[in-house]
Amino acid sequence: MVKEFLAHHYWALILGGSNGLGLATARKLASHGMNICVVHRDPRIEMDRINSDFDTLRAVSGVQVLTMNADALQAEKRQEIVTALQAAMGVEGKVRTLVHSIAKGNLKAMHTSEGPVLNNDDFRITLDSMAVSLYDWTQALVQRQLFAADARVLSFTSEGSTRAWAHYGAVAAAKAALEAITRNMALEFAPLGLRANCIQAGVTDTRSLQAIPGSADLITYTKQRNPFHRLTTPEDVANAVYLLCKDEAAWINGAVIPVNGGEHIS
Secondary structure (H helix, E strand, O other): OOOOOHHHOEEEEEEOOOOHHHHHHHHHHHHOOOEEEEEEOOOHHHHHHHHHHHHHHHHHHOOOEEEEEOOOOOHHHHHHHHHHHHHHHOOOOEEEEEEEOOOOOOOOOOOOOOOOOOOHHHHHHHHHHHHHHHHHHHHHHHHOOOEEEEEEEEEEEOHHHOOOOOOOHHHHHHHHHHHHHHHHHHHHOHHHOEEEEEEEEOOEOOHHHHOOOOHHHHHHHHHHHOOOOOOEOHHHHHHHHHHHHOHHHOOOOOOEEEEOOOHHHO
């Protein structure tokens, strides 16, 4: 495996990296020599499995792996994490890649005869968590001057940003906002060398998908619809993140890139 990032002392800061797309991304980038900082929010009952995954990542990759189980959405905690990351990176280290994989969204229905419906707070919390927090973290790293001269800001969106799915209203709004925020960051942070893009992942069998009511039907439909008749995997998405981190991807900016095997064309 070519570790092309190692000599540059590059780091990836991954928000939401203890499972799914975030963990697959951490593994992929680490295998190519990028040091990893993962911020995740998980209950104590899951920490044995999570710590085992992180220990394996350290042993296999040979890079620095800094992990913090903390609320990435709290401003005070964000500053503490950035300070810890800065200390771990040292003088030579720089953040080449910020990956936003926070999946904290409300999946209530807009109209139902059973249970509560979406309200203003549900939308606000989902938007803050899954969209605005990308800007908050980018701004925090900009203010500390921790980004590399050619840095990549990447986040995960979905086809739900432009399509209506039941119970997905708040998340759909957040994904649409995430894409809009990314476009403006691509424009306004370009003088600093930042490239900002969204990866539109295809339907992937993760915990986030399983939480959506009717996900089993969505999986069946997707396998029929996808040209390759399979779901997207976390590794598919991680491979795309890696490609966008390479020097050759420097001219890709402000884009929403489908990584779904052509799912969106059928």
